[in-house]
Amino acid sequence: MDDKGGTLKKRFARKIAVCFKVVPDFVQALAEDWENFSENTDLAYVKRVINCFDESALEIALRIKDGGGKIGAPVFCIALTAADALKTSFSRTLFAAGFDRVEVLTDGAELSGYTGGLRTYGFRDNAASAGGADLQEGDGLRTDTELSGNCGVNIAASGVGDNAVSGGAGSDFAANGGASRFGFDSMRTAEKLAERLREIAPDLILTGRQAGCADSGAVPFYIAEFLGLPLFEASTAAFSGGVFLVETDVGAKIEVSAPCVVSVGNGGAEGLRISTLKEVLATAEKTPEILRAAKYFAAANNPKIKFAYFKKEKKCAVMTVGGLTDLLKSGDF
Amino acid sequence: MEKTKLIAELKGIVGENGVSTDERVISDCSKDYIGFRQFERGAGKHWEPKAACVVSPQNTSEVSAVLRFLNSHKIPAVPRTGGSSVTLGVEPQEGGVILNGSKMSGVAALNETDMCVTVCAGTPLEYLENYLNKRGYTTGHFPQSLPLAQVGGLLATRSIGQFSTLYGGIEDLTVGLEAVLPDGEIIRIKNSPRRSVGPDLRQIFVGSEGTLGFITEATLKIFRYAPENRWMRAYSIQGMKNGLAALREMTAQGFRPAVVRLHDPIETERDFGAPAPQGYCLLLLLAEGPKTIAAAIGEGVDGILKEFGVVDLGVKPVLHWLEHRNDVCADLDKYKYYRLGAIADTCEISAPWSEIGDIYEAVLERTPREVPSLVSIAGHSSHSYAQGTNIYFTFGAAADKDKPETARGIYMSVIRVIMEETLKRGGSIAHHHGSGKYRTRWMPEEHGSSYGVMYRLKNALDPNGIMNKGVIFTDVK
Incomplete structure (x- = not known):
């Protein structure tokens, strides 16, 4: 038992950084906003959520931390986002869940829980320009890339290169709010995240597979590339039997060595654990680290994108015994 | 009466197809959406009482014949139609009959x-x-x-x-x-x-x-119906009590927008992305009717609200609410809260203007202290009158997915605080969901000296006490 514990301690990731992003819940956006999407589109009325894939990454980190705690191998968990601001409720949620530190990479803009008035969540350049595919029959859209997620909203990109559409875990400032932020430039987003991650030097970097507006899934790859680390795509990840394992979408389990980047889907953990109100209230004194250094930011070169929304019509009809045929014939439903 | 005979007798009244003993049908018609039942079902537990059958009459005469039969044999019956109850109001009695009115439609x-x-x-x-x-x-x-x-x-x-x-x-x-x-x-x-x-x-x-x-x-x-005439506007307003005071002034002056909703700062951030300064409430207003009236109401309430220091947030938050206001119905059977290890629900009460703010504050102060697993508690006012308004509390609490039997106790510990604080200040413990079975224990305090009249009505109309036992009446004399 002691030997096993010793092995675990030796091989256990001591410092985990998780890149996450707060995004608008796009399924709640008004159809007219999707149809007329631009850098000035006001989505301030749409609730914000932690990207679902990033939630999985956050939860996996905490499970590893739990596992470390059980064998006396403390794990330090850092949640890292790039945004113009992070609402207090999100940082407190993360602290209450068990994160030791929450970091917000920003460009030096004034930060607060809220800046007042209606805000513009948009894109810096050319956000509404034409490109990609046209509206098709059915729910949502078909675009250059069939995108996942449950929001029924797909996004097309034109001028496609690997970095044309951002997304992936970590950050994309357009979705986080603020007009003068990165748009959909995955490479630059990843570059800046990587700069900070190099300073943190975690044993393990966890990211959600894809995120936010564009869901390209490119950011995790770029982060790994910039840091010179191996990347593993996984449905989930865990320490098990003394080794760090990632499980792929097809069920294969791969033993990996730290440091590395692991990009996870949302199959292994349904979401971030919930915290009680008492636990959240207990985080009142904890605040996120705001990293305003301008070095993390530079002008972004946003690709041209096109957004659209397609709403499925719903019909309601009375089903009466013997009356259905008449009803259908009448067309009055 | 023996079950086989009961079924045969009922089929004799409404026909073979009018009576179902299929366990899935019975279970579906017994389904109540109160928070802890949803959690239990998420864990695969169906702990509601089991009815003997579901009877679905197709007209008033059949309803009459069925009830005459059930009454003469003192067999308990629970009426239901759409089945959207969140109060245990449609759960049957063990071995009783579910009287389903859904086939009488049109x-x-x-x-x-x-x-x-x-x-x-x-x-x-x-x-x-x-x-x-x-x-x-x-x-x-x-x-x-x-x-x-x-x-x-x-x-x-x-x-x-x-x-x-x-x-x-x-x-x-x-x-x-x-x-x-x-x-x-x-x-x-x-x-x-x-x-x-x-x-x-x-x-x-x-x-x-x-x-x-x-x-x-x-x-x-x-x-x-003239939705094109609507006047809509969203505002943010600092503090729930200040917001309630604004609603009171609006209704006291005689303005009647169709929709008057004041969401507290917690709901504002949680459900609307906080299009308002931190600590501010979100106020959603919609007036309709003839265009001149809707516009006049809009102009009038806008003037009143400015006296309360509101921030105009435009129309979009109202449009968003209109679009998504009933989304919850689509998720009722998905057990999404269970999967998170949480019980979530709402509880609506009402009270005069003079008390409603204190009730709101007391509930938000007490529940975190008294319910250790509470995850959130918040509320909004959504139905206002010249004399007062309602508060629709929304709450969530963590529960052990492996111990679904604990969900009810956790749930009721939240409800108990809301009921007690409401009654203490002269409010009413149910604004529009009804008593169901879960609020019946507080009915004596709710009705006070008038409760006896309810029993006299019950005893006069339903002397055998067959109809929806356990609802409103703590027992039937």
């Missing part, structure tokens, strides 16, 4: 001269509203359960809609009705714009939750 008559529509008990509200909209009318009744609810249940639970500040609750919209008493007698309360001929008998059945009879048909008011 519009019996639209009277455009008298501005009313007569519909059968099982008519889905959404169908009725669509039917009327195509003809230029509306019911003006939009509860959150609209995608599920049927007319009989709306009357039986004393439902209210999101546009209530203009149109009132279902009790204000009911022109006349037909019901079957527990002994099978069919009664009709005729349609009249108003009468002065004794107590209003409609109100014995509206809100009775099936304890005094089975509503088979209702005549409801209709209104001209």
Whole structure:
């Protein structure tokens, strides 16, 4: 038992950084906003959520931390986002869940829980320009890339290169709010995240597979590339039997060595654990680290994108015994 | 009565297809959406009592015959229609009968001269509203359960809609009705714009939750439908009590926007992305009717609200709310809170203006102290009157997915605080969901000295106590 514990301690990731992003819940956006999407589109009325894939990454980190705690191998968990601001409720949620530190990479803009008035969540350049595919029959859209997620909203990109559409875990400032932020430039987003991650030097970097507006899934790859680390795509990840394992979408389990980047889907953990109100209230004194250094930011070169929304019509009809045929014939439903 | 004989007798009344003993049908018709039941079902536990069968009459005569039979044999019956209950109101008695009115469906008559529509008990509200909209009318009744609810249940639970500040609750919209008493007698309360001929008998059945009879048909008011005339605006306003004071002033001055919603800062951030400064509430207003009236209401309330230091947030938050206000109905059977290890629900109470703010604050202060696993507690006012308003508390609490039997206790510990704080300050413990079975224990305090009259009604109309036992009445004398 002691030997096993010793092995675990030796091989256990001591410092985990998780890149996450707060995004608008796009399924709640008004159809007219999707149809007329631009850098000035006001989505301030749409609730914000932690990207679902990033939630999985956050939860996996905490499970590893739990596992470390059980064998006396403390794990330090850092949640890292790039945004113009992070609402207090999100940082407190993360602290209450068990994160030791929450970091917000920003460009030096004034930060607060809220800046007042209606805000513009948009894109810096050319956000509404034409490109990609046209509206098709059915729910949502078909675009250059069939995108996942449950929001029924797909996004097309034109001028496609690997970095044309951002997304992936970590950050994309357009979705986080603020007009003068990165748009959909995955490479630059990843570059800046990587700069900070190099300073943190975690044993393990966890990211959600894809995120936010564009869901390209490119950011995790770029982060790994910039840091010179191996990347593993996984449905989930865990320490098990003394080794760090990632499980792929097809069920294969791969033993990996730290440091590395692991990009996870949302199959292994349904979401971030919930915290009680008492636990959240207990985080009142904890605040996120705001990293305003301008070095993390530079002008972004946003690709041209096109957004659209397609709403499925719903019909309601009375089903009466013997009356259905008449009803259908009448067309009055 | 032995179950086989019971089934045979009922089939003799409503036919072979009118009685179901299929366990899935019985389970589905027994389903209640109260938070802890959803959690239990998420864990695969179906702990509601098991009825012997579901009886689905197709007309009033069959309802009458069924009830006459059940009453003569003292067999308990639970009426239901749409099944959107969140109060344990439609859960059956063990071995009893579920009386399902959903097969009595359809519009019996639209009277455009008298501005009313007569519909059968099982008519889905959404169908009725669509039917009327195509003809230029509306019911003006939009509860959150609209995608599920049927007319009989709306009357039986004393439902209210999101546009209530203009149109009132279902009790204000009911022109006349037909019901079957527990002994099978069919009664009709005729349609009249108003009468002065004794107590209003409609109100014995509206809100009775099936304890005094089975509503088979209702005549409801209709209104001209002109959504293009709407005036809409969202504001942020600092502090819940300040917001409530603004609502009070608005209604005291006689303004009646159809929609008046004040979401506290927690809901504002959680549900709307906080399009308001931190600590501010979100106020959603919508006025409708003739364009000149809607515009005048808008102008008037805007002037009042500016005195309270509001920030104008434009129209989008209202449009967003309109689009998503009933989304919850689509998720009811997905157990999403169970998967998170949480119980979540709402609880609505009402109180005079002088007390409502204190009730809200007391509940938010007490629940985190007294419910260790509480995850969130928040609230909004959504139905306002000159005399007061409601608070619709929304709450969540963590629960052990491996111990679903603990969910009910956790849930009721939140409800207990809300009930106690409401009663302590003279409020009413149910604004529009009804008593169901889960609030019955507080009914003596709710009704005080008038509670005895309820029993006299019950004993007069349902002396055998067969109708929806456990609802409203702590027991039947």
